[in-house]
Amino acid sequence: MANLKAEGRALSEEELQELVAASDAGGRNPTGAVATFMASIALLWSVFQVVLASPLSNVILPGDLINNSRQIHLAFAIFLAFLAYPALSTSPRKHIPVQDWIMAALGAFVALYGYFFYDKIVNSGGLADDTDKWIALGGLILLFEAARRALGPAMAIIATIFLGYVFFGASEWVPEVIRWKGASLKKAMSHMWITSEGVFGIALGVSTKFVFLFVLFGALLEKAGAGNYFIKMAFGALGHLRGGPAKAAVVGSAATGLISGSSIANVVTTGTFTIPLMKRVGFSSEKAGAVEVASSVNGQIMPPVMGAAAFLMVEYVGISYVEVITHAFLPAAISYIALVYIVHLEAVKRNLPTLGNRDVHLARTIVGMASFFAIFAGLCYGSQYPVDAVTAWVPSAAGLVMTAIVTAIYVALVYLASQVPDLEPDDPNAEVVELPVIKDIYKAGLHFLLPIIVLVYFLMIEKKSPGLSAFWATALLFGILLTQRPLKAMFRGQTDLAAAFKFGVGDLNQGMVDGARNMIGIGLATATAGVIVGTVTLTGIGQVMADLVENMAYGLTYLCAAFVHLISPATDAIGLTSFQGTVAERAEDMTGTTLVFVLMCVGLLSLVLGMGLPTTANYIVVSSLMAGVVVELGANSGLIVPLIAVHLFVFYFGIMADVTPPVGLASFAAAAVSGGDAIRTGFTAFFYSLRTVALPFVFIFNTDLLLIDVTWWEGIIVFIVASIAILVFTAGTMGWFVTRSLRIESFALVLIAFALFRPDFLMDRVQPPFEISAPTQLVEVLGSVEEGSEVRVIVSGPDFDTAEVKDTTIVLPATGAADGAARLAAFGLTVFAEGDMLLLEEPFPGTPYFETMSNFDFYGDAPMRITEVKAPADQLPKELMYIPALLLLAAIAFLQRGRAARQPQEVQA
Structure with a gap:
């Protein structure tokens, strides 16, 4: 791969699929009976998880299987990891060496040790005996090796360092500030493997209960054809605009991100089509790849899946899943709005041509897309009324009646789909690119929206658990995969229904296998991160980390205070400051600055750890170490920081690691598609993602963005103002608004964005709160x-x-x-x-x-x-601060419009 990237050539489709497989599902694909066996194990894992999530699990499964579901979940993940992921780059890809079979069997056995000896462990109160401790140690070694293969060496190395700290924390080699008394092998293994404090803790439990079903849901939806449908709809709506392929890449990646937790798979899935078209209209290889990276990585912040983090937040923060995705929605939405604006400004600055020969009606496009989302949201929300009516009409048979109604709607939508040709992936390198026409293709995939509506209904209206909600949506997908081909064939007058049904069975089987293989890395990541979480709870290092970060932040605050104190005579002379006192007194007065430095430290830690950890594991590690620290130091500074805001802050910076050079995996994947330079692609993508860096700092200090304690009409105002603010911030950082901005105008635009995001900060300076x-x-x-x-x-x-x-x-x-x-x-x-x-x-x-x-x-x-x-x-309403900010924005727009009129060669946005 390194050589290919060094040559600067794009990878072939086969090489790209190998890249995705090596990252997400395992790079080894044997043939014959071994391939069938691996697929059977993956299928069995999916079946077990679906049954476990079903409302009949207590009837179908024995109680001991349900009680030990985490052990079974990890056993499948370890077993498949040793079969699917080669040990070394030189290891065989087409067959599985004997040692890997042995490690797979041993790994599955030690993962199931708690299941096999459940009574013994319960009777001992979770205390390991001599046999237990050696089994547990062997389990950790095998887990770390499986994690190394599936996730790269960083995860295993970090977990090993933390485990070493458990044993050798009392050593003189350990700095005194973090030294502790240490633990015996028996105590450590009890904590890490035998009890639910370590490997089998909350993170693995979330992976078992919730994450698997959502990953499986995404894999089945993709197999049904929804991914291609979303991309075509995005290109049909936006492809004809200036910079249309880039805008379509953003929207298509957002839609794909709804069902995918993998930024790399998102890059390759949508990028193989969008990146060549972006290059075709004038984007450079690096900029085309960067747009796709920024779009695809941001897919992880889009509810409902959020790369498994949403489900972990439920457990760590202690709020409902609905609350988590409600808080996460607005920042994710305005982030994508800003990204569409970024690519629009890039197209305007470079005066890029449009694609295709269709007339451009921007207003009609915006209204059409807004109408689609409004109708879809209305269907999701309005679905409760017919359900309530049916329940009131036939309470004893409401479930059967609603099943019949959904089935009838599904058959009707498939009938509509049968009236148009099936959607096939387009060739972006074709001599003539024909963009899809929405009115000709929208019928082809309307039935794909049904499972999403069912999912949203059970989550948001019925407020069922995420696992049960995903089960019902997945059950509907089973029916879609099995019946959509036969139904279309029947409606089209074709006779070979058996062959169509056979294809559907194959799609369902492959989707189940793909879902399980995509879960290997997540299962291992959550289990291995459990060692780090267990170390924190066993040693109390979390409090030590709090003290270290606090001291570091106070040191930086003191340096800032010293600098301000140094220049204060000059600023006093012109009336900017009037503070009199020592540096220490000034530092004491800058307590809010301390929290900013703490957040910067946390963000940097997330970026550094994220260079080698997958997003989910990075989030678990950093939130376990630092979330409480930020809340505590915020309280010390007089700022009450909601815990969900801190967890979202950590998560946002964790996903940025997929972008940031030198290790940003998504950037390397995009460069492999575009043939551009990976490092330059990564830096460009990071620049495009500045709003993703800025937003977490904003919602820590302005929790209105997370829709915390706001009414519905206040939420609408917050959405409108935040959208304007993020667009203004984007214009300021891109150096272009109506026309090319002067530096002073760019600086003013950023200040306007700050005023719109933080009107309370300015109002507090006018009137104390x-x-x-x-x-x-x-x-x-x-x-x-x-x-x-x-x-x-x-x-x-x-x-x-x-x-x-x-x-x-x-x-x-x-x-x-x-x-x-x-x-x-x-x-x-x-x-x-x-x-x-x-x-x-x-x-x-x-x-x-x-x-x-x-x-x-x-x-x-x-x-x-x-x-x-x-x-x-x-205090006067803080919203009054919007007035001067918007007036200044209007003044800048007026000046730029006048300048653009005098310079006709400049292209206006």
């Missing part, structure tokens, strides 16, 4: 604020581990009785005055703030006390 009261007035303030308001309280006291005095912020919502003492008691907080100080007693276990305050030492030398009380102040 809080009224600060003396600590002793807490009860009075809490009783005087309106119902639904929040009072922020700064608590200061000694840290439990270091005894150093630190601050944190807790939020007291004013609910219930209007009496302040009663409200305080409802939170389980007890305070008493001592002079001018208000001291705080330790909350009782089970009360709302017991966990929040658990890191403080209530019985140390320094007392726990409340140092500041902040009540909401009467």
Whole structure:
């Protein structure tokens, strides 16, 4: 591969499929009986997972199989990993060596050890004996080797380092700041393999319960032909516009990202068609590849699949799946809107031609696409009303009636599809490119939308579990794959229905096999990441990491304060600052800056780890280490950061590792398609993805973007303003708005985007958001604020581990009785005055703030006390800051339009 990329030639279709297989499904494809055996094991894994997710699992499967489903899940993954992934680049691809068969069998056995000896482990309370510890150690070694093959060496190396820290944490070689007492082999193996704290922990459980069904759903939908349908629809809608192939690549990749968790597969699937067409209209190899990379990688942030991260967030954050995808939707949507605008500006700047000979009606295109999405959303939401009507009409047989209705709708849609030719992949290198016409092809795949509507209905309306929702959508796909070919043949008057049905059986079988093979890497990633999570819980290194990052951030803040202090005489002279005091006092005043530096450290850690880890594993590792740190340091800085915002922040930077050189795998895949330079493709893709870098910082400080605590009409306003803001930010970074921007205009555009994203920041400078009261007035303030308001309280006291005095912020919502003492008691907080100080007693276990305050030492030398009380102040609506920002935007547009009119050679956007 390296030689091919060095030659700068595009890979053939066969080589590209080998690239995807080597990354996602395993590069080994033997023939004959061995191939049949591998396919049978993969098929059996899919069948087991489908049955496990079904509502009848408790009837069909024995209880011990359900209780040990994680062990069975991992056994399949390890077994197939040793068969599908060669040990070395020189290992055979067409047959499986004996040693791989042995390791596959041993790996499956040790994964199933907890199943075979379930009673023994339960009776021992999860404590390993001498036999258990050696079996567990062998299991970890085999797991790490399987992970090395499927995921690359980085995952196994990082897990080994963490495991080594468990054993040798007390060594003098370990820096004192992270030194701990160490653990015996028996204790470590109990924690990592025998119990559910390590390998068989939450991450593997999520992979078992949820992720497999969604990956299988995507594989079956692709096998049914939905991927090609989505791409053709995108090209039919956008291909005729300026830069149309690039715009179609963005939309097609977004649609593919709905059903695919793999950025590399997304690049190759859509890129083999889009990249040659982009080059055909004038994009360079690197820019064409970069557009596809940015589009495909962003597919992982699109709900509902999100590269398996959405399901992990459910467990880690403790909120429902519906809430997770609700919070994730708006940033993902505006990110894609910005990417469409990026490729539009690239096309305008380079004055690229349109493709094909159709008339360009931009307004009609926008209205048509908006109407399609509105109708689709309406169908998803409106599906509840006929279901409610049927349930009220025949409550005892509602399920059968709805099944009959869905079947009738499906048959009708297949009848429509039979009236047009089946969609075949187009040749992007054909001499004459005929773009699809929407009105001629839309009928061909309307039935593919039914499983998606069913999935959304069960998730969003019925609020069923993700696993059960995916089961019903997958069950419908089974029917589609088996019947769409025979039904089309029947409606077309063809007679060979048996052959059509046989093709459908083959599609279903292959889709099941593909889904299982695509899950090998995810299963191993979640299991191996469990070792890292287990290390954090066993050693407590998470708190040490918090202290390290906090000290590093405070150091950077101090350096910034020193710089500001150094230049302050000059800025004071012109009235920009009026601060008087020492560098330390200025650093204390810049606590918000500390959180920014913490976020930068977390983002950098995600990028570095992501260079060798798949997105899912990277997210698990970084969120386990750093999510709590950001929340804690945010509270120390007076900013309440929702946990879901931190997890999304980590996830966004994790996917950026697939873009960023020198290891960005998606960039190498795109370069393999385009024949361009991989490193230049990666840097260009990173530049196109700047909005994906900026958005996480924005939604940490402005949680409205995550639709947290906003009404539906406020959500609409947030969506409109955020869309404008991201487009303005894009124009500023691209150096082009109406026409080519001056540097001062680009800088102003970025500032306008900031004002639209963070109007609260500017309003807080005009009017303080809080009224600060003396600590002793807490009860009075809490009783005087309106119902639904929040009072922020700064608590200061000694840290439990270091005894150093630190601050944190807790939020007291004013609910219930209007009496302040009663409200305080409802939170389980007890305070008493001592002079001018208000001291705080330790909350009782089970009360709302017991966990929040658990890191403080209530019985140390320094007392726990409340140092500041902040009540909401009467402040003008922050939305007023939109007015000057939009006026400045209009002024820039006016100036640029005038300049463009005087320079007719400039092309206007």
